[in-house]
Amino acid sequence: MSHGIAIGRVSDATGVKIPTIRYYEQIGLLPAPPRTEGNRRTYDLKDTERLTFIRHSRELGFEIDEIRTLLTLQDRPDQSCEDADAIARTHLAEVKEKIASLTALQHELERMVVGCSHGRVETCRVIEILADHGKCKHHLHQA
Amino acid sequence: MSHGIAIGRVSDATGVKIPTIRYYEQIGLLPAPPRTEGNRRTYDLKDTERLTFIRHSRELGFEIDEIRTLLTLQDRPDQSCEDADAIARTHLAEVKEKIASLTALQHELERMVVGCSHGRVETCRVIEILADHGKCKHHLHQA
DNA sequence: CTTGCTCCTATAGTGGCTAGAGGATGTAGA
């Protein structure tokens, strides 16, 4: 008599680890499900969908608080999606900046690695560049 | 009579915040400097250089433990720089992967934002894509 | 001598989990 999905199955279905699911419950991201007589959590399909939504959002780099907003938006389909759009746009801008930053970093690392004489540390470009910021072409904001 | 640099000056000179400098001392990344009679830390130029090295390495995304290795390498200039080179190469590979991942993410976010009808949540592509992983073209490793 | 800046220690908090201890429950086979 089990019309409830066990946490392990939910974990398998969504790819979210069991402790993480419990953590999401703890921080109020996932509602606390009913329990069996033996005190085990029993989920339903909606929970699984919600978790999939959460996991996908996390994969896309959204923060927990952003996901909280997106979830409440999802729950009210008749409202304007302005907020969701704004969150996504802001996030997109951040991602673009991060890519730019990382690309600059990539070039600098390449310069380091290519310039390395493969000899002694004394003449190593890797160490040299790290020690002397002036040898740095690019200004990196965040890496 | 002050031939010792105060922590605040070191902070200004290197761009590393005061609590962070103390933290680095605590974890053994920066040696504990001598103190004045009034128990204040007094640094010298070498410390400033070491901190600059650390800051720059952090900006380039190296982890503390990697920096630890790089620092010991720097201290022995007659040794082979193989290790430093290996660390930089590994790091470069990670950065490249991250860029690829973020670029995929960027495309997906753009698809979301462009597809958004700016109407009600019901028809919002942002929410839709987040809810349904199947609508995702790219497989993202880490974002 | 007082004002205000810098510095000190120690502790706790951040985000987003992850790991471990120690125990209860559920299930499948002998």
Next chain:
DNA sequence: TCTACATCCTCTAGCCACTATAGGAGCAAG
């Protein structure tokens, strides 16, 4: 029915690299 094993439970602590806060003490200029 017994037993072995998988799965689940709670609770606490740890991870990284800081950052913030509280509650003081030291120091330099006006």
